[in-house]
Amino acid sequence: VYRVRVRRGGRKRQVPKGNTSGKPVNAGVTQLKNQRSVQAIAEERVGRKLGSLRVLNSYYVGADNRYAYYEVIVIDPMHNAIRNDPKINWICSAKQKHRECR
Numbered sequence: 001v002y003r004v005r006v007r008r009g010g011r012k013r014q015v016p017k018g019n020t021s022g023k024p025v026n027a028g029v030t031q032l033k034n035q036r037s038v039q040a041i042a043e044e045r046v047g048r049k050l051g052s053l054r055v056l057n058s059y060y061v062g063a064d065n066r067y068a069y070y071e072v073i074v075i076d077p078m079h080n081a082i083r084n085d086p087k088i089n090w091i092c093s094a095k096q097k098h099r100e101c102r
Helices: 038-049
Strands: 002-007 054-063 067-075
Touching: 002 038, 038 054, 038 067
Parallel strands: none
Antiparallel strands: 002 067, 054 067
Protein backbone atom coordinates (compact mmCIF):
# COMPACT_ATOMS: atom_id res chain seq x y z
CA VAL A 1 0.00 0.00 0.00
CA TYR A 2 1.44 3.33 -1.11
CA ARG A 3 0.00 6.66 0.05
CA VAL A 4 0.02 9.52 -2.44
CA ARG A 5 -1.27 13.08 -2.43
CA VAL A 6 -2.65 15.02 -5.39
CA ARG A 7 -3.49 18.70 -5.66
CA ARG A 8 -7.21 19.29 -5.46
CA GLY A 9 -9.24 21.48 -7.75
CA GLY A 10 -9.27 22.34 -11.43
CA ARG A 11 -6.39 22.57 -13.84
CA LYS A 12 -4.72 25.84 -14.79
CA ARG A 13 -3.24 26.09 -18.27
CA GLN A 14 0.54 26.51 -18.16
CA VAL A 15 1.05 29.55 -20.40
CA PRO A 16 3.27 32.60 -19.87
CA LYS A 17 1.28 35.56 -18.48
CA GLY A 18 -2.02 33.96 -19.53
CA ASN A 19 -1.22 34.45 -23.23
CA THR A 20 -2.51 31.40 -25.10
CA SER A 21 -1.77 32.85 -28.56
CA GLY A 22 -4.81 31.71 -30.47
CA LYS A 23 -8.49 32.14 -31.08
CA PRO A 24 -10.71 33.28 -28.21
CA VAL A 25 -12.33 29.85 -27.98
CA ASN A 26 -8.99 28.45 -26.77
CA ALA A 27 -8.08 31.42 -24.58
CA GLY A 28 -9.21 29.92 -21.27
CA VAL A 29 -6.59 29.73 -18.52
CA THR A 30 -8.29 29.21 -15.17
CA GLN A 31 -11.66 27.49 -15.60
CA LEU A 32 -10.35 24.27 -17.16
CA LYS A 33 -11.29 20.85 -15.73
CA ASN A 34 -9.23 17.66 -15.56
CA GLN A 35 -10.13 14.97 -18.06
CA ARG A 36 -9.12 12.28 -15.54
CA SER A 37 -10.25 12.01 -11.95
CA VAL A 38 -7.92 12.91 -9.11
CA GLN A 39 -7.90 9.26 -8.05
CA ALA A 40 -6.79 8.14 -11.53
CA ILE A 41 -3.97 10.70 -11.43
CA ALA A 42 -2.84 9.32 -8.06
CA GLU A 43 -2.77 5.76 -9.42
CA GLU A 44 -0.81 6.84 -12.48
CA ARG A 45 1.81 8.63 -10.39
CA VAL A 46 2.38 5.57 -8.24
CA GLY A 47 2.58 3.36 -11.34
CA ARG A 48 5.27 5.57 -12.83
CA LYS A 49 7.21 5.77 -9.56
CA LEU A 50 7.12 2.01 -8.89
CA GLY A 51 7.65 0.63 -12.38
CA SER A 52 8.24 -3.00 -11.39
CA LEU A 53 4.99 -3.25 -9.40
CA ARG A 54 1.42 -3.46 -10.74
CA VAL A 55 -1.35 -1.16 -9.55
CA LEU A 56 -4.34 -3.17 -8.39
CA ASN A 57 -6.69 -0.54 -6.99
CA SER A 58 -6.86 2.56 -4.80
CA TYR A 59 -9.11 4.17 -2.24
CA TYR A 60 -9.70 7.61 -0.79
CA VAL A 61 -8.09 8.34 2.60
CA GLY A 62 -8.85 11.98 3.24
CA ALA A 63 -8.22 15.55 2.18
CA ASP A 64 -7.14 18.90 3.51
CA ASN A 65 -7.46 22.30 1.87
CA ARG A 66 -4.79 21.68 -0.74
CA TYR A 67 -4.33 17.94 -1.25
CA ALA A 68 -6.45 14.82 -1.60
CA TYR A 69 -4.85 11.66 -0.21
CA TYR A 70 -5.24 8.19 -1.67
CA GLU A 71 -3.77 4.81 -0.82
CA VAL A 72 -2.85 2.74 -3.87
CA ILE A 73 -2.58 -1.06 -3.63
CA VAL A 74 0.39 -2.33 -5.62
CA ILE A 75 1.41 -5.95 -6.26
CA ASP A 76 4.75 -7.53 -7.09
CA PRO A 77 4.03 -9.74 -10.14
CA MET A 78 7.27 -11.73 -9.64
CA HIS A 79 6.37 -12.92 -6.13
CA ASN A 80 5.69 -16.66 -6.01
CA ALA A 81 2.65 -16.26 -3.77
CA ILE A 82 1.06 -14.00 -6.40
CA ARG A 83 2.06 -16.14 -9.37
CA ASN A 84 0.68 -19.34 -7.79
CA ASP A 85 -2.63 -17.87 -6.61
CA PRO A 86 -5.29 -18.45 -9.28
CA LYS A 87 -7.44 -15.56 -8.04
CA ILE A 88 -4.81 -12.86 -8.57
CA ASN A 89 -2.23 -14.28 -11.01
CA TRP A 90 -4.05 -12.62 -13.94
CA ILE A 91 -2.11 -9.47 -13.03
CA CYS A 92 1.19 -11.22 -13.83
CA SER A 93 0.55 -11.34 -17.58
CA ALA A 94 2.43 -8.88 -19.75
CA LYS A 95 -0.67 -7.10 -21.04
CA GLN A 96 -1.47 -5.88 -17.51
CA LYS A 97 1.59 -3.62 -17.47
CA HIS A 98 0.65 -0.01 -16.63
CA ARG A 99 -3.11 -0.54 -16.66
CA GLU A 100 -3.39 2.67 -14.66
CA CYS A 101 -2.08 4.75 -17.57
CA ARG A 102 -4.80 3.60 -19.98
